[in-house]
Amino acid sequence: MNEIYHIPAMLRETIQGLNIQPDGLYVDVTFGGGGHSRAILDQLSEQGKLYSFDQDLDTLQNVMHQDNWQFVHSNFRYLRNFMDYYGVKQIDGLLADLGVSFHHFDCPERGFSFRFSAPLDMRMNQTGGKTAADILNTYSEEDLARVLYIYGELKNSRQIAKKIVKARGQKAIERTEELVEVVMGKTPSVPLQGGKDGQELDIPAGAKKDLARLFQALRIEVNDEMGALREMLLAAKDLLKPGGRIVILTYHSLEDRMVKNFLRSGNLEGKIEKDFYGNILSPFKVIEKGLTASEEEVERNPRARSAKLRVAEKIV
C-alpha cells in the first residue's frame, strides 16, 4: 500500500498531554493510521495496556501485533460498553483525535471529497447506516437547511436546501458531481463532469470553500459525529481515574465548543457550578486550552492547520 493513511497532528504535544504512566491503561478512541497509538505504546511497559477504537474497517490495515494492545472495531460512543466487556473499571488516559483521516479524503470512492467523482456515501463505518445520498434525497427542506447551517455554518443554507429539493424532484442526487452541479446551479440529469469513480472534478476555485463546508456538514450528519462525541465524553469522565488525562484534538468550531465547555464544567451544557466561595466545581482541571500546531508543523502537514488540542486532568 503506497498511500499515506494519515499523518498524526501535534504528536509530541498530544503525548505530553497524556502524561503517560508506563504501567497505565490508555484508550485511543480514534486509531486511524495508528500514529498516535504507536507513540503511546512506545511509552508503555509490558504491564501497560492500550485499547484503540475505530469504526472504519479500512484501519485494519494499520493494526499492530503486541500483547499490550487491543483493537476495538466500534464507534467510540460504545466506549463504556467495551470497557465493561474487557473488565476495565478505570483508565489513566484517553485520546480522541476527532473527525476523518487523510485516507477518507484520499479514497475517492468513499465520497468524502468534492474533488472526485464518487457515490455520495461518507460513512466512516461502511457496514451500515444512512449515506449522504440518503440524507440528500429524504430529508425535508427544513432539515437539510438546519444540517447545512449548523454543521457547515453555511449562511445560504436555505437557498442550497431549496436547490437540492428542487433537483431531486427530477432525479435523485447520488454522486458528488451531481451535488456540486446542483449547488452551483446546473442540472444533475446529465453529469457535466465526472461519472467515473475517482475521476478528478474541475471545480472553480471560488466554489471550493462553500463546497468544503457543505461536504463537512453532510459528513457530520451521516456519522452523527456530535451525538457520538457527547456519549464518549460522558463515558470518559466516569472512566478516568483521579490524575488521569483526557486529550482531545478538534477540527471545527462546533466540536471544539462542546469539548471546551465539557472540560471546563464536566457537563455537556457547559454549566459552571461554583461553591460558596466562588470556586469552580468541576471534575476536571484544564491543562491545555486550545493549543494549535506550530508553523513548522503546518508547513510540513497543512492539514494540521485546523487542529486544536485540549487537555484536562480528572481531579475527583
Ligand SMILES: C[S@@+](CC[C@H](N)C(=O)[O-])C[C@H]1O[C@@H](n2cnc3c(N)ncnc32)[C@H](O)[C@@H]1O
Ligand atoms: C483524525 S483520524 C485519527 C488519526 C490517528 N490519530 C492517527 O494517528 O492516525 C480519526 C479516525 O477516527 C475514526 N473515527 C471518527 N469518529 C469515530 C467514532 N465515533 N467512533 C470510532 N472511530 C471514529 C475515523 O474513522 C478515523 O480513522
